[in-house]
Amino acid sequence: xxxxxxxxxxxxxxxxxxxxxxxxxxxxxxxxxxxxxxxxxxxxxxxxxxxxxxxxxxxxxxxxxxxxxxxxxxxxxxxxxxxxxxxxxxxxxxxxxxxxxxxxxxxxxxxxxxxxxxxxxxxxxxxxxxxxxxxxxxxxxxxxxxxxxxxxxxxxxxxxxxxxxxxxxxxxxxxxxxxxxxxxxxxxxxxxxxxxxxxxxxxxxxxxxxxxxxxxxxxxxxxxxxxxxxxxxxxxxxxxxxxxxxxxxxxxxxxxxxxxxxxxxxxxxxxxxxxxxxxxxxxxxxxxxxxxxxxxxxxxxxxxxxxxxxxxxxxxxxxxxxxxxxxxxxxxxxxxxxxxxxxxxxxxxxxxxxxxxxxxxxxxxxxxxxxxxxxxxxxxxxxxxxxxxxxxxxxxxxxxxxxxxxxxxxxxxxxxxxxxxxxxxxxxxxxxxxxxxxxxxxxxxxxxxxxxxxxxxxxxxxxxxxxxxxxxxxxxxxxxxxxxxxxxxxxxxxx
Amino acid sequence: xxxxxxxxxxxxxxxxxxxxxxxxxxxxxxxxxxxxxxxxxxxxxxxxxxxxxxxxxxxxxxxxxxxxxxxxxxxxxxxxxxxxxxxxxxxxxxx
Numbered sequence: 001x002x003x004x005x006x007x008x009x010x011x012x013x014x015x016x017x018x019x020x021x022x023x024x025x026x027x028x029x030x031x032x033x034x035x036x037x038x039x040x041x042x043x044x045x046x047x048x049x050x051x052x053x054x055x056x057x058x059x060x061x062x063x064x065x066x067x068x069x070x071x072x073x074x075x076x077x078x079x080x081x082x083x084x085x086x087x088x089x090x091x092x093x094x095x096x097x098x099x100x101x102x103x104x105x106x107x108x109x110x111x112x113x114x115x116x117x118x119x120x121x122x123x124x125x126x127x128x129x130x131x132x133x134x135x136x137x138x139x140x141x142x143x144x145x146x147x148x149x150x151x152x153x154x155x156x157x158x159x160x161x162x163x164x165x166x167x168x169x170x171x172x173x174x175x176x177x178x179x180x181x182x183x184x185x186x187x188x189x190x191x192x193x194x195x196x197x198x199x200x201x202x203x204x205x206x207x208x209x210x211x212x213x214x215x216x217x218x219x220x221x222x223x224x225x226x227x228x229x230x231x232x233x234x235x236x237x238x239x240x241x242x243x244x245x246x247x248x249x250x251x252x253x254x255x256x257x258x259x260x261x262x263x264x265x266x267x268x269x270x271x272x273x274x275x276x277x278x279x280x281x282x283x284x285x286x287x288x289x290x291x292x293x294x295x296x297x298x299x300x301x302x303x304x305x306x307x308x309x310x311x312x313x314x315x316x317x318x319x320x321x322x323x324x325x326x327x328x329x330x331x332x333x334x335x336x337x338x339x340x341x342x343x344x345x346x347x348x349x350x351x352x353x354x355x356x357x358x359x360x361x362x363x364x365x366x367x368x369x370x371x372x373x374x375x376x377x378x379x380x381x382x383x384x385x386x387x388x389x390x391x392x393x394x395x396x397x398x399x400x401x402x403x404x405x406x407x408x409x410x411x412x413x414x415x416x417x418x419x420x421x422x423x424x425x426x427x428x429x430x431x432x433x434x435x436x437x438x439x440x441x442x443x444x445x446x447x448x449x450x451x452x453x454x455x456x457x458x459x460x461x462x463x464x465x466x467x468x469x470x471x472x473x474x475x476x477x478x479x480x481x482x483x484x485x486x487x488x489x490x491x492x493x494x495x
Numbered sequence: 496x497x498x499x500x501x502x503x504x505x506x507x508x509x510x511x512x513x514x515x516x517x518x519x520x521x522x523x524x525x526x527x528x529x530x531x532x533x534x535x536x537x538x539x540x541x542x543x544x545x546x547x548x549x550x551x552x553x554x555x556x557x558x559x560x561x562x563x564x565x566x567x568x569x570x571x572x573x574x575x576x577x578x579x580x581x582x583x584x585x586x587x588x589x590x
Contacts, residue, residue, distance in 0.1 A: 098574050101567075200551050239558065245551065314533060315533055329511070345587075353512045363525060366510050367530075368510075385547045386545070390541070425528060468551060
């Protein structure tokens with residue numbers, strides 16, 4: 001057997017059930033890999049004691065028989081999830097020292113299924129960013145490098161710690177969250193699988209809120225099968241989240257038949273952006289051929305409002321963020337600024353938030369404040385919500401015309417270097433989300449699948465978009481693509 | 496829509512974020528840039544379109560109007576920067 005930390009979730013599950021290894025051995029292998037990967041800066045809060053105690057309990061449960069698939073599986077948890085007694089600070093200074101008194105629904109479900117938490121993973125501050133450079137812990141470094149070059153690259157964001165950790169085999173899987181592409185873009189940049197489920201499939205309770213109508217948690221894993229297994233453990237109705245759907249969770253793994261004969265795959269012409277790198281376009285064409293070879297029909301489709309998704313998103317998401325982040329006021333948790341003589345409560349709020357929030361978060365709160373302010377609400381916020389309705393209708397139309405899944409590139413480029421975007425306009429960074437953000441606006445499930453390497457040796461991903469609540473069917477398409485692409489590359493260890 | 500420093504100052508205050516005077520011009524430029532990007536939305540014909548309010552069509556669940564949890568003041572205060580005698584403490588707000 002290869003090193004235990006290099007196993008997939010499915011592989012580890014089968015080995016545990018056969019008694020070929022133990023959850024404690026798996027966990028120790030991952031903890032050693034984490035301890036040896038400080039240079040990646042992916043894990044920012046370490047919980048080895050919790051991990052080993054969960055692993056021991058998992059071994060007992062496995063020995064007793066009938067343990068669920070996630071039992072004994074070592075995971076990393078994005079810092080956005082509240083974990084009881086363990087720092088949960090959304091990579092922000094404003095939540096320094098915050099130790100929740102409660103456990104998020106997602107982590108509760110994972111732990112109930114026997115999963116093991118190795119620690120908390122870095123991310124962009126409050127999930128606002130596409131490069132992990134806005135984290136208060138300093139940037140995560142991708143385990144991937146360009147061929148013949150040692151320049152530090154971004155793992156993407158916001159779930160960059162999750163992506164780096166899974167890709168570098170520090171854990172078997174990780175939780176991520178996706179508001180505009182924050183699972184799928186880092187998954188694509190690091191050659192792993194990431195699925196954003198249908199809005200409402202996974203409970204948002206206990207997940208630090210960014211934009212409540214867009215946020216959705218999902219798994220980041222080494223394979224599509226692992227994503228199916230882990231999503232099954234994360235999903236489900238939660239009375240504590242009024243937007244969580246009261247629908248049964250199907251067996252996603254059982255949906256991976258590998259048979260997509262007769263399915264219709266839409267190729268949206270509006271995603272063929274001007275200036276798209278030839279490698280991305282070629283990969284996209286190859287992906288379509290792979291699905292055609294598997295028996296699917298490829299159909300050109302139109303999603304006419306695609307161009308307006310990004311500007312609509314950058315109205316709606318900051319508006320919701322400005323409201324959600326109003327709670328960080330230096331009163332109930334986290335950081336409070338030192339006050340000068342005579343400072344009142346307004347100064348306390350203003351100084352606390354100026355010190356606690358990073359630049360990008362401040363920028364988005366202020367944009368949100370502006371678009372919601374009297375006089376501009378209709379011009380910006382209401383107009384963006386109307387455009388959002390049109391974007392959703394575009395998808396509904398093609399699904400009603402018989403399209404089963406939509407194939408697009410996952411990102412407009414491969415991973416870029418840390419610091420390369422430092423002097424760029426904020427809007428240039430926002431363009432990373434151009435292929436993913438439509439899915440959040442429409443509430444649909446979307447999955448990024450590694451599909452190839454660019455000429456510099458960096459991973460490139462394709463995205464499949466599915467019908468609402470049809471994650472099983474979507475993952476089956478992803479499974480076919482994964483098998484046909486045969487992506488097996490791993491970053492060479494330098495860290 | 497271009498944002499001047501006066502508007503930037505007002506927005507920062509509404510957002511309760513202290514911004515130094517010398518940083519206001521750069522902030523105004525950044526916000527203007529983002530708003531210019533958003534102005535593409537004006538090209539879209541939205542006549543007769545209802546603003547989207549619910550991501551997936553569903554009825555909001557109702558629950559019994561009963562106490563489900565409570566009696567945990569200590570836990571609630573445990574992360575407060577300043578808590579005294581069972582309360583959150585803040586600077587004086589009433590003269």
